Each structure stands twice: as structure tokens, then as C-alpha cells.
Amino acid sequence: MATDAAVLERPRAAVPSGALARGVATGYLSLIVLLPLAALVWSSRAGGLGAFWDQATRPEAVAALKLTLGVAAVCALINAVAGTAIAWTLVRDRFVGKGVVDALIDLPFALPTIVAGLTLLALYGPGGPFGVNIAFTRTALLLALLFVTLPFVVRAVQPVLLELDTEMEEAAASLGAGSFAIFRRIVFPNLLPAILSGVALAFARAVGEFGAVVLISGNIPFKSEVSSVYIFGQLQSGNESGAAAVSVLLLGISLGVLLAIGAFRRWRTRHDG
Amino acid sequence: MARYFLRFGALGYLALLLLVPVGLVFYRAFEHGFGHAWDAVSSHQAVHALELTLLIAAIAVPANTVFGIVLALALVRTRFPGRGLVNAVVDLPLALSPVVAGLALFLLYGRGGWLGGLADHGIKVLFALPGMVLATMFVSLPFVVREVVPVLREIGTDQEQAAETLGASPFQVFRRITFPAIRWAVAYGVVLTTARAIGEFGAVSVVSGRIEGKTETLPLYVQARFEAFDTPGAYAASVVLALIAIATVVGLRAFHPREETAA
Numbered sequence: 423m424a425t426d427a428a429v430l431e432r433p434r435a436a437v438p439s440g441a442l443a444r445g446v447a448t449g450y451l452s453l454i455v456l457l458p459l460a461a462l463v464w465s466s467r468a469g470g471l472g473a474f475w476d477q478a479t480r481p482e483a484v485a486a487l488k489l490t491l492g493v494a495a496v497c498a499l500i501n502a503v504a505g506t507a508i509a510w511t512l513v514r515d516r517f518v519g520k521g522v523v524d525a526l527i528d529l530p531f532a533l534p535t536i537v538a539g540l541t542l543l544a545l546y547g548p549g550g551p552f553g554v555n556i557a558f559t560r561t562a563l564l565l566a567l568l569f570v571t572l573p574f575v576v577r578a579v580q581p582v583l584l585e586l587d588t589e590m591e592e593a594a595a596s597l598g599a600g601s602f603a604i605f606r607r608i609v610f611p612n613l614l615p616a617i618l619s620g621v622a623l624a625f626a627r628a629v630g631e632f633g634a635v636v637l638i639s640g641n642i643p644f645k646s647e648v649s650s651v652y653i654f655g656q657l658q659s660g661n662e663s664g665a666a667a668v669s670v671l672l673l674g675i676s677l678g679v680l681l682a683i684g685a686f687r688r689w690r691t692r693h694d695g
Numbered sequence: 696m697a698r699y700f701l702r703f704g705a706l707g708y709l710a711l712l713l714l715v716p717v718g719l720v721f722y723r724a725f726e727h728g729f730g731h732a733w734d735a736v737s738s739h740q741a742v743h744a745l746e747l748t749l750l751i752a753a754i755a756v757p758a759n760t761v762f763g764i765v766l767a768l769a770l771v772r773t774r775f776p777g778r779g780l781v782n783a784v785v786d787l788p789l790a791l792s793p794v795v796a797g798l799a800l801f802l803l804y805g806r807g808g809w810l811g812g813l814a815d816h817g818i819k820v821l822f823a824l825p826g827m828v829l830a831t832m833f834v835s836l837p838f839v840v841r842e843v844v845p846v847l848r849e850i851g852t853d854q855e856q857a858a859e860t861l862g863a864s865p866f867q868v869f870r871r872i873t874f875p876a877i878r879w880a881v882a883y884g885v886v887l888t889t890a891r892a893i894g895e896f897g898a899v900s901v902v903s904g905r906i907e908g909k910t911e912t913l914p915l916y917v918q919a920r921f922e923a924f925d926t927p928g929a930y931a932a933s934v935v936l937a938l939i940a941i942a943t944v945v946g947l948r949a950f951h952p953r954e955e956t957a958a
Contacts, residue, residue, distance in 0.1 A: 439865035440773040447769035448781060450762040454832050455784055458799035461809050465802045504708050511705040515698060523706065525944050529713060531887070532940035532947075534894030536914045537933045540921060541716035544723055544930070551719065569712055601697050623790070630792025633896035633914070637921060650794040650897065657798060657901065666802065669795040676790040680783055 459673065466666035477667035485644045486652040487671065493560065493648070494628035497567040501624045502617055504568075505575025512576070513583040530572050535633025538569050543638045558640025563648065566634040571624035578620030579613055586612055615690055619683050626679040630672060717937060724930040735931035740908050744916035745935065751824070751899075751912065752892040755831040759888050763839025764881065768873075770840070771847040789837050796833045797901025800826060804902075822904035827912070830898035835891040839884035846880040847873075882950040890943040894936065 467474045477483070512524050530538065542565055544550065547557040556562045586609070594604045632650040639646040641655070649668055656665040724732050735741065769775075770782060788796065804810050804820040813820055820826045850873075858868045874881075896914040903910040911919065913932055920929035 440769075443765050443769045444773050444775055447762065447766040448777075451766065451781060451784055451836075454829065454836060455787060457809075458796070458803045458829075458833065459787075461803035462795070462799035465808075504705070507701055508705045508709065511702050515702050517702060523709065525948055526709060526713060528944045528947055529717070529940060532890040532894070532943035533717070534896060534914045534917075534936045534940070536896045536917050537720070537894070537936050537940075540917060540929060540933050541720045544719050545716040565712070569716075572709075572712065626790035630790070630795065632792060632794045632900075633894075636896075637918065650792045653792075653794050653798060654897075654901065657801070662802065665798055669792075669798050672792050672795050676787060676792075676795075677783070680786050680790050684783065 462666055462673070463670055466663065466670045469663055473663065474667050474670075477661075477664045478671060480664065482643050482647070483649075483652060483664070483668050486647050486649045487668065489560070489563075489647070490629055490649040493563050493567060494625050497564055497571060497628045498621045498625040500564075500568060501571055501575045502621050505572070505620060505624075506579055506613065506617055509576045509579035509583055513580060527573050527576050530570050535570060535631065536637070539566055539634040539637040542566055542569060542634075547638065557638060558642060558646055560639075560646055562638045562640075563635055563646055566638050567628040567631055570631055570634045571627050574624040574627065575617060575620035578616045578623075582613055582616040583609075615686070618686065622679050622683050626676055629675055720930055720933050720937065724927070724934040727927065731927060732931040732934065735925075735928040736935055738928075740911070741913075741916060741928070741932055743908055744911050744913045744932070747824075747827075747910070748893055748912040748914070751828050751831050752889055754828050755835060755892045756885060756888050759832055759836055760839050760881065760885055763836070763884060763888075764843060764877070766840045767843035767847055767877075771844055772852070785837055785840050787837075788834050789841075793830075793834050793895065793897030794901060797830055797898035800830055800833065800898070800902050821902055822906065822910055824910075826902040827899050827910060830902045831892045831895050834895050834898050835888045838887040838891065839881060842880040842884035842887070843877050846877045850876045879950055883947065886943055886946040886950060890940060893939055 508527070512520065512527075542562070543557060545552070546554055546562065546565065548555050556565070590608050591604050594608055595601075599607070630650055631648075632654065635648055636651060636654075639648065639651070641647045641651045643652075647655075649672055653665045653668050653672075656662075656668070736745075766781075766785060770778065770785070801821060802808050804813065804826060806814075810820070818825070820829070854872050855868050858872050859865075863871065894914055895912075896918075899912055900915060900918075903912070903915065905911060905915055905919070907919065913936055917929050917932045917936070920926070920932060
């Protein structure tokens with residue numbers, strides 16, 4: 423981040439190509455991302471703020487949003503623990519097949535979400551080989567979200583752990599600290615920023631996930647229907663303003679998470695000197 | 696002791712969440728023999744879905760690669776009002792529900808939308824290829840930008856300025872100096888973009904109208920087969936997508952830019 427500021431402060435010569443790049447870049451971004459989102463916000467309040475509020479506070483919409491936020495929060499918390507443990511195992515432990523396991527972490531990023539849902543349903547759904555059937559429950563929902571959000575914390579923590587000097591830990595150990603004390607006092611404070619940004623991204627992803635949950639959750643209103651599925655259902659049944667109202671709420675959550683991550687990063691760079 | 700506890704905990708979690716479910720789908724797809732699986736994926740509908748998926752990726756990935764590089768250059772090398780906003784908007788597709796992205800396109804190009812008039816002029820966006828391409832571009836936009844930005848920051852502008860002083864044109868500077876430095880990051884970003892483009896479900900599902908044999912991509916085909924109680928067909932198509940995903944993971948290993956910059 424410090425290099426960023428240095429690069430920016432240097433004078434540069436090629437102004438015309440810079441202006442061109444800027445124009446093309448912002449034009450493309452506006453056409454692909456901004457214009458559709460502006461249309462979404464505009465149509466969500468086409469019927470006035472009162473209509474927007476009515477749509478956003480329908481009992482089914484509120485139940486879906488509460489469930490979405492709750493499950494996403496649980497998913498983010500589990501990721502914080504499991505993701506850190508996996509990253510630690512991949513960096514500090516040695517075992518046969520570590521390279522394969524490391525590559526496997528990227529699989530949820532690469533695997534289409536609908537396939538992720540189908541695979542979980544094959545194993546934990548009706549007729550699964552273990553005899554467990556959790557299909558159409560909130561547990562299934564959580565499982566699907568854990569699958570798709572697995573890489574976020576692992577990939578955020580891994581590089582930090584790689585660069586972390588083991589000298590401090592060795593010093594603590596030589597002074598008689600137990601392995602738990604070393605983790606809590608030395609490793610964990612160093613990893614915390616990375617864990618937090620990974621958790622925030624996992625939370626945002628979990629709030630918006632659709633493909634992985636659409637098969638396995640059963641989409642039962644008031645029970646296992648999350649907001650993204652609710653939006654899809656409202657659109658299918660012709661209630662565009664209902665779909666748009668909840669979509670604007672999700673858009674606000676996504677923007678909020680991104681802005682929080684950005685603010686946190688700027689705060690960190692300022693305080694690390 | 697704690698080490699073993701952690702190792703088996705972490706590996707067990709990965710096995711139950713990732714390895715066993717994906718492995719089971721491969722097993723289920725081939726349990727009635729290879730011939731059955733082959734018949735399922737070589738049906739007319741499945742082949743059409745695969746072709747459509749690849750066609751969409753073939754349009755969306757190059758567009759996002761070229762404009763992704765331009766966006767990264769604009770974000771790192773120039774300064775302009777609203778740069779912070781552009782930075783946040785680039786990340787938005789990563790954090791936003793694909794269904795919301797699809798709905799936004801639906802409202803923009805649908806009846807009564809700002810660009811809904813295009814349909815009257817014979818340009819069909821929704822329930823047709825253009826809408827599906829736009830949805831795919833939306834969700835896969837950040838990947839190339841996000842990979843290239845840190846590398847551009849790290850290499851700085853010394854060499855570019857030296858080349859300019861020696862009389863190189865902006866295009867020559869890019870081709871000879873900037874691009875060779877960022878090419879692995881670009882390759883990594885392209886692999887991620889392709890994987891996302893091929894696997895996209897939510898956004899494409901909303902704008903495609905899911906017309907069988909017309910606007911059905913392979914992920915949509917998986918869902919359609921499953922809902923038609925043709926689970927062998929769904930598993931077989933899933934295996935095709937899973938193989939593409941595994942190829943992606945292998946590709947990511949090959950292009951890993953972080954190891955290059957760390958060395």
C-alpha cells in the first residue's frame with residue numbers, strides 16, 4: 423500500500439493514453455455493472471418509498487432475510503476457525519499429499535455452484551451412502567454455504583502465515599510458553615486482520631449465494647428459503663417490485679461489507695506506519 | 696499432539712465437505728457404466744448446452760481480459776476523481792448475489808426498462824445470447840483486474856518512464872515493458888474468469904428464461920435434469936463441469952503469480 427502512494431505521486435508523461443484508458447475503463451464498468459444496478463435501484467422505488475417498504479417488510483421477505491443473515495453469520499464464524507486451522511496445517515505441518523490438498527482448496531472457486539449443491543445432495547440427501555438425510559433443512563443450507571466459502575479465509579490467512587517469522591514463537595517457547603499461549607499471544611494477533619477480511623468476504627458470498635443452495639435447501643418459505651431464492655421466486659411469479667426491493671437490500675449489504683473491508687485496510691496501513 | 700489433532704481435524708473437514716461429495720458424484724455418474732454416462736452427455740440437448748456455455752465464455756472472457764487490463768492500468772497508473780468509487784464497483788460483483796445481478800439486467804433490458812426499447816428494434820437481449828453474455832461479463836468482471844492491480848503496483852513505473860524517455864510510444868511501452876511483467880497475473884485472472892464464466896448459474900438463470908435447447912447452459916441443464924428426476928443425466932453433466940473445474944485448479948497451479956513475485 424505504501425508503494426501505491428509512491429507510484430501515484432510520481433509525475434507521468436503519457437497523459438493522452440492515460441485519459442483514454444480512464445475513459446474506456448469507466449465506460450465499460452458503467453455499461454456492464456453500474457447501469458444495470460442503477461436501473462435496479464430506480465425500479466425498486468418506482469412505486470414510491472411506501473411501496474418499497476411494503477415489499478421489503480413482507481413477512482416472507484423478512485423471514486428470508488433473517489435466515490440469510492443468520493446462516494451467513496454462522497458460516498462466517500465456522501470459516502474463521504476451520505479456515506485458520508486449514509491454513510495453519512498447510513503452512514506449518516508436513517504430510518504426504520500436501521500439494522494436492524493445497525490445490526483442492528481452490529476447487530469451490532472453480533466448481534460451478536449448481537454442481538456443488540448437487541454433490542452435497544448426493545452425499546447428505548435422500549439415499550446417500552451414509553444414511554444421513556439433511557436435505558431441505560437449515561443444516562443443509564449451512565453445509566452448502568460452507569462448501570462455497572471455504573477458500574476465502576484459507577487463502578487470506580495462508581500468505582500471512584507464510585511470511586510470519588517463527589523467531590518470535592521460538593523465543594516464546596524457550597521462555598516456557600505452551601503451544602496454546604504462543605498461538606493466542608503471538609500467532610493469532612498477527613493473523614487477525616487476514617482472518618477478518620477473509621471472514622467478511624465469506625459472509626458477503628454466503629449472503630448472496632444461490633446456485634449451491636437452490637437444490638439442497640428445498641426453498642421452503644419461513645423455513646429454508648434464503649433471500650436470493652426469495653428474489654428468484656418473486657420474479658418468477660411476476661412480482662418484480664418485490665424482487666427489486668429485497669435485491670436493493672442485498673446490494674446495500676454487499677456494498678457495506680466492501681466499504682468496511684476497504685476502510686479497515688486503510689486504517690491498518692495508516693497504523694502500521 | 697496438538698499438531699496431529701489439527702492435521703486430522705483440518706483434513707477431515709476438507710474430506711467431508713469437499714472430497715467425498717465430489718468423489719461420490721463421479722461414482723454415481725459412472726455406476727451404471729461408462730456407456731450410460733456417455734449417452735447422457737452426448738444427447739442433443741446436453742451437447743447444445745455445452746456449446747452455448749463455451750460460446751458465452753468465448754465472448755465474455757476476452758472482453759473481460761482486455762477491459763480488465765485497461766481497468767487495472769486506469770486504477771493504478773492514473774489519478775482521477777471517483778477513483779475510489781471505481782475501485783469499489785470493480786469488487787462489487789464478487790460480493791453481490793448473482794440473482795441480484797441478473798435481476799438488474801432484467802429490469803434494465805426488460806419491458807419498460809431504460810434499454811427495453813432495444814427489443815423493438817430487433818435487438819433481443821433478454822432470453823437470448825446477449826443477455827446471457829452480459830450477465831456472465833457482470834459476474835466475472837473483477838478477476839483479471841484483481842490479479843493485475845497488485846502486480847502493476849509492485850513493478851512501479853521506472854522502466855516505463857525510461858522507455859518513454861527513449862522515445863517509445865505508449866503502445867510500445869505497454870507491449871515491451873508492461874505486458875511482459877503482468878502476463879502471469881493476466882493468465883491467472885483469465886483462468887479464474889473462465890471458470891466463473893462457465894459455472895455461472897444465478898445471473899444467467901434469471902436472464903436466460905431457461906428455454907430448453909435454446910438458452911440453456913450446462914449448469915442450467917444440470918438443474919433441469921435434476922428437476923426432471925433424471926439424476927444420472929444431472930450427474931453426468933456435473934462430471935463434465937467438475938472436470939473443467941479440476942482443469943482450472945491445475946491451471947491455477949501452473950500460473951500462480953504470487954510464487955513468482957515472492958521469489
